[in-house]
Amino acid sequence: MDFEPWLLILVPVLFGLGWVAARVDIRQMLKETRNLPQSYFRGLNFLLNEQPDHAIDAFVEVAKLDSETTELHFALGSLFRRRGEMERAIRVHQSLLARADLPAAEREHALHELAQDYLKAGLLDRAEESFRQLDNSRYALPALRALIRIYETAHDWPRAIEAVRTLQGLVEEPVPQLVHYYCEQAQMALAGGKPDLEAASRALDAAEHAVASQKQAMRTPVSQVRIAMLRGRLAAVEQDFRSERQHLMGILKDAPEYAGLVAERILENYRISGEEVQALAVLQAHYEEHPSLDLFNIVFRELRAQQGGDIAWAYARKALEQHPSLLGLDRLLEVELAGTDQSGALVRGADLTLLRNLIHKHTQRLDRYVCHNCGFQARRYYWQCPGCNEWETYEPRRLEELS
Incomplete structure (x- = not known):
């Protein structure tokens, strides 16, 4: 390759231009450094010396002196919120929003931070209003998720459901708690002196549809148990005790670990038709396969009521030998003491009282x-x-059962 003489000129020129650029950058950096308030360096020094409270005060002074330091405002507001100083956090973000020259992107950021301040401070109305203003912004999704939380906290289930539907229209994101929102509606409809049976039935239909629309991997027995319990309760209000029994017995079959939550209602259902003996046999058999403390308590109490203390104590002794439990012993002593009358053995009653108190x-x-x-x-x-x-x-x- 032939040597080009002009390269001897180009190399020194490029070196010189680089040197000039470096000098300009250094001068610019020094100029900007001189323009920084002294409070900024004091704040850095406090941070290095692990004095965060003094550092915050210094940076607040910088923010007051230089209103253009938006990033510092955001950092301070976020820090105040994490420390629980909500009034200061709100003031910082409000001062940013009050600036007429604030760019649109930073205005959205400030509004989102302010909404989070309101939410953490418990000012739900103001938080909701602020999050709603972010509908068409880059913070639309986190704002919508925050609105769902707000409606949950306020037990505003219709608006929570509406917000979830909006979220699902924007992203393919499973929201398993939607089932519980409908269950909460059904529970509210069944409460009070005049239950709204039609509203409860519609809500439970919607809950079942929400379960069916979930992917198989996302379905949980918890939501299905709750729906079945509420279906049973609705049937009981309608005095359709056969249907109620089907729902409750379905729980024993499909989610046997939840038997303790429905055992009392199963006993009551059978008792209405004079079949409490059969109900006790069903629960005893279930306990043998799926023992739990709550079910043990119910079976022991009903066994004592139906067949007397001796048989109940013999059953409890055997059950506690197989599944030792201080809580189980505590509960059966409580039942025994509650059943002791004046004609009972006072010395034995006193001993049981002392033992029960210790346990x-x-x-x-x-x-x-x-x-x-x-x-x-x-x-x-x-x-x-x-x-x-x-x-x-x-x-x-x-x-105790989980340890």
Whole structure:
């Protein structure tokens, strides 16, 4: 290849241009650094020295001195929200929205941050209004999910259902809690002195349709158990006890671990037709195959009522030998003491009282259902955890049975 003499000129020229550019960048950086308020450097120094409270105060001063620092405003607002200082977070984001020169993208960002501030502060009306203003923005999906949470919190099930339908129209995203929204509607329709049977039936039809529309992998026995329980309750209100029995017995067959939630109602259903002996036999047989503490309590109590204390105690002794449980012993002592009358043996009653008190002191912490998502413990069974608001996070077993 022939050597080109002009290359001897080009190389020094390019080197010189690079040197000039570097000098210009350095001067520009130094100029921008000199323009930064002293509070900015104080804030950095506080952060390096692990003094976050002083750093925040310094950065707040920077934000006041330079209104153009939008990223700093966003960072401060988010930090205030995480620290629970909701008033300060709201003021920061409101001050951004008050700027007439704020670009559209940053205005949407500020509105989304402000809506989250309102939500965490419990100002649901303002949060809803702010999230609704983001319908046609890049934050439309997270805003819609937040609206669903708001409607859940307010128990506004029709609007929650509407929001879920809108979400499903935008993305192919499963929302399994939709089934429970319809169940909540049915439960509300059946409550009170004048239940609305038609509304309850429509809601349960919709719940079953929601289950059917889910993919097989997304279907859970929890929602189907709840639908069956509500179908049974609706049938009982209509005095269709045969249909009620079919729904309840279907739960024993399809979701046997939930027997403790429906055993009382099964006994009552059989009792109406004078078949309580058969009901007890059914529950005893179920306990042999699928033992649980709640079912044990119901079987023991009914066995004592039907066949007397001696037979009930013999059954309890055998059951506790096979499945040792302090909670089980505590419950049967409670039933025994409740059945002791004045003609009973006072010394034996006093001994049982002392024994029960000692056991009960140690079993109170075990007599709970527990959320496997957040660990929230509750005496009653919940379809939605009161702690984290997630659905279907409780197993139908007490804490002692899970350990």
